[in-house]
Amino acid sequence: xxxxxxxxxxxxxxxxxxxxxxxxxxxxxxxxxxxxxxxxxxxxxxxxxxxxxxxxxxxxxxxxxxxxxxxxxxxxxxxxxxxxxxxxxxxxxxxxxxxxxxxxxxxxxxxxxxxxxxxxxxxxxxxxxxxxxxxxxxxxxxxxxxxxxxxxxxxxxxxxxxxxxxxxxxxxxxxxxxxxxxxxxxxxxxxxxxxxxxxxxxxxxxxxxxxxxxxxxxxxxxxxxxxxxxxxxxxxxxxxxxxxxxxxxxxxxxxxxxxxxxxxxxxxxxxxxxxxxxxxxxxxxxxxxxxxxxxxxxxxxxxxxxxxxxxxxxxxxxxxxxxxxxxxxxxxxxxxxxxxxxxxxxxxxxxxxxxxxxxxxxxxxxxxxxxxxxxxxxxxxxxxxxxxxxxxxxxxxxxxxxxxxxxxxxxxxxxxxxxxxxxxxxxxxxxxxxxxxxxxxxxxxxxxxxxxxxxxxxxxxxxxxxxxxxxxxxxxxxxxxxx
Amino acid sequence: xxxxxxxxxxxxxxxxxxxxxxxxxxxxxxxxxxxxxxxxxxxxxxxxxxxxxxxxxxxxxxxxxxxxxxxxxxxxxxxxxxxxxxxxxxxxxxxxxxxxxxxxxxxxxxxxxxxxxxxxxxxxxxxxxxxxxxxxxxxxxxxxxxxxxxxxxxxxxxxxxxxxxxxxxxxxxxxxxxxxxxxxxxxxxxxxxxxxxxxxxxxxxxxxxxxxxxxxxxxxxxxxxxxxxxxxxxxxxxxxxxxxxxxxxxxxxxxxxxxxxxxxxxxxxxxxxxxxxxxxxxxxxxxxxxxxxxxxxxxxxxxxxxxx
Numbered sequence: 001x002x003x004x005x006x007x008x009x010x011x012x013x014x015x016x017x018x019x020x021x022x023x024x025x026x027x028x029x030x031x032x033x034x035x036x037x038x039x040x041x042x043x044x045x046x047x048x049x050x051x052x053x054x055x056x057x058x059x060x061x062x063x064x065x066x067x068x069x070x071x072x073x074x075x076x077x078x079x080x081x082x083x084x085x086x087x088x089x090x091x092x093x094x095x096x097x098x099x100x101x102x103x104x105x106x107x108x109x110x111x112x113x114x115x116x117x118x119x120x121x122x123x124x125x126x127x128x129x130x131x132x133x134x135x136x137x138x139x140x141x142x143x144x145x146x147x148x149x150x151x152x153x154x155x156x157x158x159x160x161x162x163x164x165x166x167x168x169x170x171x172x173x174x175x176x177x178x179x180x181x182x183x184x185x186x187x188x189x190x191x192x193x194x195x196x197x198x199x200x201x202x203x204x205x206x207x208x209x210x211x212x213x214x215x216x217x218x219x220x221x222x223x224x225x226x227x228x229x230x231x232x233x234x235x236x237x238x239x240x241x242x243x244x245x246x247x248x249x250x251x252x253x254x255x256x257x258x259x260x261x262x263x264x265x266x267x268x269x270x271x272x273x274x275x276x277x278x279x280x281x282x283x284x285x286x287x288x289x290x291x292x293x294x295x296x297x298x299x300x301x302x303x304x305x306x307x308x309x310x311x312x313x314x315x316x317x318x319x320x321x322x323x324x325x326x327x328x329x330x331x332x333x334x335x336x337x338x339x340x341x342x343x344x345x346x347x348x349x350x351x352x353x354x355x356x357x358x359x360x361x362x363x364x365x366x367x368x369x370x371x372x373x374x375x376x377x378x379x380x381x382x383x384x385x386x387x388x389x390x391x392x393x394x395x396x397x398x399x400x401x402x403x404x405x406x407x408x409x410x411x412x413x414x415x416x417x418x419x420x421x422x423x424x425x426x427x428x429x430x431x432x433x434x435x436x437x438x439x440x441x442x443x444x445x446x447x448x449x450x451x452x453x454x455x456x457x458x459x460x461x462x463x464x465x466x467x468x469x470x471x472x473x474x475x476x477x478x479x480x481x482x483x
Numbered sequence: 484x485x486x487x488x489x490x491x492x493x494x495x496x497x498x499x500x501x502x503x504x505x506x507x508x509x510x511x512x513x514x515x516x517x518x519x520x521x522x523x524x525x526x527x528x529x530x531x532x533x534x535x536x537x538x539x540x541x542x543x544x545x546x547x548x549x550x551x552x553x554x555x556x557x558x559x560x561x562x563x564x565x566x567x568x569x570x571x572x573x574x575x576x577x578x579x580x581x582x583x584x585x586x587x588x589x590x591x592x593x594x595x596x597x598x599x600x601x602x603x604x605x606x607x608x609x610x611x612x613x614x615x616x617x618x619x620x621x622x623x624x625x626x627x628x629x630x631x632x633x634x635x636x637x638x639x640x641x642x643x644x645x646x647x648x649x650x651x652x653x654x655x656x657x658x659x660x661x662x663x664x665x666x667x668x669x670x671x672x673x674x675x676x677x678x679x680x681x682x683x684x685x686x687x688x689x690x691x692x693x694x695x696x697x698x699x700x701x702x703x704x705x706x707x708x709x710x711x712x713x714x715x716x717x718x719x720x721x722x723x724x725x726x727x728x729x730x731x732x733x734x735x736x737x738x739x740x741x742x743x744x745x746x747x748x749x750x751x752x753x754x755x756x757x758x759x760x761x762x763x764x765x766x767x768x769x770x771x772x773x774x775x776x777x778x779x780x781x782x783x784x785x786x787x788x789x790x791x
Contacts, residue, residue, distance in 0.1 A: 109754060117527045133525055134757030141526035234645055235733040292622030294738070295645030300621055309623070436756055444737035452645060452738070476521075476539065476758060 051368045059094075061153040062370045062377065069099045070371035071122035073112065075129045076104035078321055079188065079358065083388040084126070087379045091371075094378070098371065109133050116143055121363035124372030126187075128358050135184055135359065135432065136478050139177045145362040146181040150373040156381030163380060170427045171397045174356050178480055185376055186356020188388075189395040191317045191335055191414040192242040193352060198332030200227070200311055208336045210349045212279045215339045219288040222311050229288030231310035232451070233298035238443025240280070240451060241428070243314035246353040247338040248276045249426040253346035258482045261429045263472040268465040275341055277450065277457035284453050294452040299323075306331065318357075320410035321393050334413040337421060352421040353428065356397055433480045434471055441467035511770070517763040524759025536764035545740060545748065546765060550772070552651060553745040556658075556724050557776055561715035564659050565708060568666030571601060573696050575667070576674040577682060598671060601664040609661060609723055613730035616657045620644050620731070644732055647741035654727050654742055662718065666711055673707040674700060709784040716776050720769065721746060745769045 051068035054060060070091065074084045081104040088102045101122075105111050109131040115121045116133075121143075127133055138144050151164035151172060164172055168189050175182035194208075201208065204222060209215040219229030233239040249257045252272025259267035267273075283289050290310040293301065299322075305313045306326040313319070320333055327333060337352040362372040378384055385401035388394070393408050395401075395415070402415055418425070431438040442464050450460040471477060518536055522529035540546050575594040591597075604612060619626040620643040628640050644650050677700065685695050701708070718724075725746035729735050736743035736751070745765060753762035 113525060116525055119527065131754065134523075134755070137523045137525045137757035141523060141528065143526050235737075237733075290623070292628070292640065292642060292645075294733075295620065295622035295625075295642040297617070300623065304623055436751075440734055440736065440740075440751075444734040445739045448733065448737065449647075449739050452642070454647070454739075476761065 062374050064370045064374045066095050066097045068368045070368050071101040072124045073122045074104040075108055075126040076106050077129050079392040083391055086387055087384045090378050091375050107131050119365050121365050123366040123368045124375050125361050127361050139183050140478050143364055144183045145364045145369050147185055156377050167397050168399045169425055171356050184359045184361055186359050187397055188357040189397055190357040191354045193335045193337055194243045195313045195315045195335050198334045209339050211342045228290035228310040230283050230312045231290035231293045231301045231305050232314050233301050234294035235297040237448030238439045239314055240447045243338040245428045246351055246426050248272055250340045250347045250351040251345045257428050262481050263468050268461050274461055281457045284451055317414050333410040335417055347424050350420040351424040352417055354425050355427045437471045514763040514766055517760050518767050520760045522760040523757045525757050536761050540764050548740050549743045549745045549748045553720055556719040557716045560719040561712045564663050564715055567663050568670055571667045572670035576671055601667040604661045605664045609726045612661045613727045617731045647738045650742045657727050673704045677703050713777050713780050720773050
């Protein structure tokens, strides 16, 4: 006969079972709360000494010490590692005595956070991916090096041109947080907009619509053929701004977007914002959004779109690489600047959101910061840029570098859209300045709810303005302003 | 010999207690310390800010939402899982009809098969389970809506994870699915040790299966149930709920904060927003909630022990 309480001598002290049970309970209690942060207990500075600088020559304008070790940590994401390995080989050729330690990881923050805390970070970091370290915090805590020496150095191909003059519009500006210093260099160049299949549009006998009335007409026509007008990453609704923000810029002018970035009071109550929200809401109300979209993640929505279930998709130029395995060969992938409202819009059709991606930083505590910058200078040369573009189907920050290589359909259409846009490139900064506000508040709780039909445009505007005001008041967040 | 006893015990306990202090107690103290600073987690420097983080937390609407959801998890998950597990375990062990020549108390037909099948989800990692269900809940082409279409319910195509009213329940269902098997096995083991004579006596007295369950099985199993309750509650407050919410939900944590839980919020504040100190503050709140939960269950569940 057993007994549920184990031993039968309670008075003799704690029973064995009780002991085990209590200690188990204690141990379990500690599981969820056990501080995973203990791993990064701050142990203070104590970094190694910096490498001495080498002689500055025409070939070595940054004065890299030929004998110093250079460490480069890359984010191992959609762009792979090959382009960086190729660039590292050039560095090794130019500085044969230098030892280069190259590594690639998806876990940027878990790998590098302890090293920042200990004061011995690597010399060049591609701070990207899901584990991206918050750039604003890094800048605010003086953890990054100013990249101005790199930007003022002669470019890799043409000694008469500074690096900063070889970059695409917006790249230098994006690297600033406040003031003139440039902390981040975005290496990839992303074109955001409305992505579609030229073949599907041709089958409808339509052009890409330039006004919202035309947009609704195209969607109506598509629906007759059993095709939805739009789909988007419903589980990550912060993809909607990729076409919505430049539309707001086109309708109301750049200053509306700047006011939004600056968290100005009532920035979201501008008539242009409301009009664009209403236009998008119309897509939901008329049933032009693919059924079930609010429950789809980005891959699922892209797959549905690639299979012809929906015509238009707000996205960035990485979609060509990311969904390469589901986009049919004869799809005719194309991107367009967003459709506007009509002829009274402030900016012409073609107004486009394009900006940098893949942020590279040189830590302030790097031993060989000059080496890290030199590695970037090499990557911003024409040969390395072309290598990147042909290998990963994306443009780089280097302006040009597309001649003489075969562009994929999406990339070609992106280059054409950039040409058409000319100076009318907008670059909303809210997504890198205020990540939580942009993704979870405006994106998920605002736009996502509106596009699922659970908020009216007026309610969405009010809610989002409330979120923006909250962020503006929050003293624990660093605030930025457009220059 | 009596005086040497404690030294003997202490000798055995020194190493485990030392490890426990180093890897459990010390991080606790550190977290509590950091919750009074403005540490970002991205640089070694920080300053003391007193109760600033705690004041901010009490004003933080998202914190309260995540607390509410975490508490809901801690209440509903153990309740549903244990009820289901008890039911399954009873059916497997004592729910069958009497068969000719067999023992008086037996499980339903195929009981041993069910016992193994129920355990299957337990061998899958929670991340994989969450991913599988995220596919199943896909409103466009997922298994659940396809099934609904298949049986002619074309009009009923919920958004599941995309619907703020359903999302939290969808996530909980996944956790129930993945944990119930373990408790079926645990309770089965407990039931197997209940002497058959007790059941036979109950049957002779004319008790039906429901009465047998509530009057015989459950009281004799009470200790196991209580431990399971604490274990599940902690699971629901901690790692498991983080995994499913992080992997499956909109945002994650959405739509419109309908699924955000405390552990997720800790993670987002520490590793997305660079506010490690505030994250540890929420972690301390989570610790308080967890301790309170364990204490409440232990106290409420106290019953007279039955000897047999």
